[in-house]
Amino acid sequence: MSDEKNTTIDEVNTDDQKLEETVKGVVEDTSKDDSEYEKLCSICHRPESITGKMIELPNNLYVCPDCMQKSFDMMNNGQIDLNQLMRMPGVQILNMQDLENMMPKQQKVKKKKEKKEEKPELDLHNIPAPHKIKAKLDDYVIGQEQAKKIISVAVYNHYKRVVTDTMDDIEIEKSNILMLGPTGSGKTYLVKTLARLLDVPLAITDATSLTEAGYIGDDIESLVSKLLAAADNDVEKAERGIIFVDEIDKIAKKKNTNQRDVSGESVQQGMLKLLEGSDVEVPVGANSKNAMVPLTTVNTRNILFICGGAFPGLEQIIKERLNKHSSIGFIADLKDKYDNDKNLLSKVTVEDLRNFGMIPEFLGRLPVICTLQSLDRDMFVKILKEPRNAILKQYQKLLALDEVRLEFEDDALYAIAEKAMEKDTGARALRAIIEEFMLDIMYEIPKDDSIGEVIITRDYIEGTGGPVIRLRGQEVPPLLENNPVQESGL
Structure with a gap:
């Protein structure tokens, strides 16, 4: 029991x-x-x-x-x-x-899992050399060799300046860059490509919304706050970054005005301390200062500034200056000598920029002046097919997902380039032209599973014919292998 x-x-x-x-x-x-x-x-x-x-x-x-x-x-x-x-x-x-x-x-x-990213510390041994930076840019940007060299050297020196800042008594001054070029020549795309290739915080901002103290748009300190956001609010990392200010020509000094120029000359004067280097109080996580947003101090002494703009009307100022030097006599230059010069911006001087409306103090803090060339027909064709992210490669990949092969004849590419030159908007016109004639093809091809290949011809671009359509398993006749346009199509 x-x-x-x-x-x-x-x-x-x-x-x-x-x-x-x-x-x-x-x-x-x-x-x-x-x-x-x-x-x-x-x-x-x-x-x-x-x-x-x-x-x-x-x-x-x-x-x-x-x-x-x-x-x-x-x-x-x-x-x-x-x-x-x-x-x-x-x-x-x-x-x-x-x-x-x-x-x-x-x-x-x-909760979001925090990913620990171990990045090597920056030193003199792992700084990318200028020729390596330019080689990476060559994969994405066609032409503009001089501009790519200048930017590669500037970024390389920027890295070295940051690393050797406290190594000795010799202080290296930074060389801010002013980029000039017609619209669509690749100014913004060049810097965006640089942002992807380099491991450095980069903020791309626009000068059109800047005013002296943020009366209507953004204040000048918002440039640094955007860089701070790009650096994940890491002040030490942001102080080594690069700021690209696009449309810098929009803050030129207004002519024939008696009112206070809060969005022109005043913005240039306010940017002087940023370009030179000073301690700036910027809001964290916002573009404007208010009582609910914390502030932090960022030193801009090691921040590289790249300013870009199309500067419309600057060619006329350069032309007037060059025509003044022409003399009277048999060796005198013709007045219309520079009318058809596509690379007239390469002859720009600081005096021309002052006449445009940029103040001398602002230009003095941008010692490196870089000009981009206008695009010709051959450059348009190269832009279409050679870069790693070329427009033609994008459409070929889209149709490859439908198991359809897309090809472009050389004459068709030149026809697209000629249409783009007529629009006079640079490389931006290429996308609009291709979107127009590819609309019907992208709409009709998913309907018919028997289509295996589409060839774009010059007649189709000019509107006098259609593309060549080949069915799956269809063999090309021997006489038409080198001239597929003669094959019947739509």
Whole structure:
């Protein structure tokens, strides 16, 4: 009998031990699961990764600092005297149980896993040489050899300047760049390609929205705040970055105006301290300063500035200057000598830029002047087919997904180039032209599974014929192998 009782007691103890282990495991799993999820604000429902540290209230309620501050402001600015209200019998200001019942049940949001990226520290041994930078740019940008050389050397020197900043007593000054070129010549694309190839924070901004102190658009410090955002709010990393300011010609000094030029000359004067190097207070995570946004200090001494613009009307200023030097007599230059000069911008001087409306102090902080050439027909053809991300390669890949081969005749490419030159908008015209004549092909091909190859001809580009369509398994006749245009098509 005693043995049966001992057996029963042992079984009960074993069951209790198992129950205790089960409960302990559930508690551990619950705490583990809660640690994997973010805390959400009970008012605005934003996660803790955005709002910052939450304020924990009873009954598992959380309030972010912003909502708590807004609640305090409403209490302070309200017309109700809370002290008298609290003395009134039967009045309860806040009941946590009622608040929990009124709130909808919050959905849990998993925390984002932080990826640890180990990047080698920058030193003199792993700085990319100028010829390597230019070789990478050659894969994406056609032509503009001089511009690619200047940018490659500037970035290489920028890296060396950052590395050797504290190595000796000799201080290396930075060489900011001013890029001039007609629209569509590749200024912005060149810098965007550079951003992908180099491991350095780069911010691409636009000068058209800048005003002296942000009266209507963005203030001047927003240039640095965008670079800080590109560097993931890492100040030390942002102080080694590059800022490309596009449309810099839009802040030229306005002529024949008596009003304050808040978007022209004033912006140039405000940018002087940025180009030279100074401590600037910029907002974190916003373009404008306000009471709700924290500020941080960024030193622009090691930030390289690249300014680019088309400068419309500058060719006329250069032409007038060159014509003044022509003399009278048999050796005099003709007045229309420079009318058809496509590379007239390469003859630009600082005096021409001053006459355009750029102040001398601003030009003095951009010592390197880089000009881009206008695109001719051969360059248009190369842009179509040679870069790694060429437009033709993109369409060939799109049709390859439908198991259709796309080919372009050389005459068709020259026809596209000629149409692009007529539009006079640079390489941007190529996409518009190809989108136009590829619309019907991209629409009709998915209908017919028997189509195996499409050949674009010059007649189709000029609107006098159609493309050559070959069916799957169709062999090309021997006489037509070198001249596929003669094959019947649509």
